[in-house]
Amino acid sequence: MGERIQVLRESRGMTRKVLAGLCGYGPDWLKKIEKGYRELRSHTQLLRLAAALQVSDLSLITGGEAAPVPLGRLHHPTLPDIWDAVMRRNLIRPADGPVDVAVLRGRVDQTWRLWHGSRHNRTEVGSLLPGLIRDAEAAVKALDGAERRSALVVLSDVYRLTGQATAYVAPAELAWVVADRALMAAQDADAPASIAAAAWNLGNILRETAYPEQALETVTDAAELLRPHLTTAPEDWRGIYGALHLNAAVTAAREGREGDAWRHWDTGDRAAKSLPPHYVHASTVFSRANVAFHAVSVATDLKASSQALSLADDIAPDTMPSLERRARLWVEVARGHIQRGERTAALHVMQLAHGIGAETVAYTPSARTVAAELWRTAPRALRPEAAALAEAIGIAAEAA
Structure with a gap:
């Protein structure tokens, strides 16, 4: 069994530290299992390994009879309709009347606020997403010139929101399609801030699917795209720049790269301090409060629990307008x-x-x-x- 686990882990490019961490243990625990020094008798531990390795059949680990396992993807009732809206793209230019991009923009902004302001955000936002996806796709097909570029930015935001609302419940193929479409729409619009925001979303997906190096490369490249313009850029450019570095800080912390994690966090902190005290980025909720929240996450991922709890003691949670981030x-x-x-x-x-x-x-x-x-x-x-x-x-x- 240990040899099978090692082969599966290496075929996915995962280190012992990463796989063990996904299961809630240290690398020594996994090393003893892979080398045959420890028997894996716990069914719960076996299921954790299977989910972390994205193995759909326990027999690939045990060598015994076929036994299907859940892959850590939870069921949510809104997912089928979202899947249908994403996968059924109308390739024909719609014959409906003119599309008001400003109205569509307002609907998307309102839905982002709902995502951050509702206790039941997945259900409420998920019920709105199919219509938003179809309408944003139709707007891009119906418009030309500057209006089409504006519609592409809205479409990118819709797909980013879809990625947020379906995280951990969508199958991997849907997660990748949604992330790719968000980035492609932003690139087609030639909108740097939108490209950077889509990269932030892609960085999250890469990290959660065990591609930490690619996640770091994606978000740091996007940050470099914005950095030369920060002194004269709109506030939201600086906001997404800071959010990208906080994203990198969490990824580095989960890899045990303490120096890199705090270096990226410091950059995010400086970006927040360059913005007005009450500034909050609409979708990523980057702000001074979010920087403080991320410090707790970084310390926790680095297993510095005393530091994490000490940092948390100094935070006033109500300063964060997002219920999702507060939770x-x-x-x-x-x-x-x-x-x-x-x-x-x-x-x-x-x-x-x-x-x-x-x-x-x-x-x-x-x-x-x-x-x-x-x-x-x-x-x-x-x-x-x-x-x-x-x-x-x-x-x-x-x-x-």
Whole structure:
């Protein structure tokens, strides 16, 4: 079994550290399994490995009978309609009346605000996306010249939003199609800020699909595209520039590259301080508050739990207008407490996270991992609360 795991890992270009980290363990744990020094008897650990390796059949790991496994993709009821809208592209120029790009732009901006402002953002945004995708595609086909370029920027934003709303629930092929279309539309519009925003989205997907080097290259190249123009550029150019460096900081931290992680974070911090105190980028929510939130994420990913919790102590969460980002902050704090073995504190902040962004917790793997760990290991007196959290986000149903 260990040899099979090693072959699968190497065929995907993953280091032991990366694969073990995706399973919630250190590289020594995986090394002992691959070398045959430790038996892998836990079905939960086996499923984690299968999901991290994107293996659809456990027999590829065990060598035994075929046994299908979930690939970490959760079900969401809005996905079929979104899939249909993405995959059924009308190649014929629409015969409808004139398209008002300004109205379409307003609808997309409003939907971004809904994404950041709703506890049930995936459901509410997901129900709007099919119509937005079709209308934005139709606008690009119906218009020419400067209006078409404006429509292409809107289309790129729609596909970026689609990537956000379907993260962890869309199959890999849909994630790649959506990311590629966002970037192509921005490039067709020849809009640097839109290109950079699409690269930010692509960097997220590359990182989550175990391509950290390509993720770093994508976001740093996009940042370099904007850097020569920052002194005279609009505020949003500086906002997306800062967001790209925060994206790079998280990727570097997950790879254990401490120096690179904090270097990128520092660049993002300087970008935030060059903007007005209350500036917030509409889609990435880059801001001074988001820089502080990312410092907690970087420290947690570097396993510096004491530093992460100390940084979190100095944050006022309500300064972040995005409920999605606020919920993610508490998940990072919970991860820090779990690293220190503080399960009572971890359960408390996970309950806060769920109260703020129910679907952010239910559809984010790191949050589900923490909730599952608490369900298994919470102190006896808190097991009913841990079980209630697991049931609320669907972990208990999966186990059943």
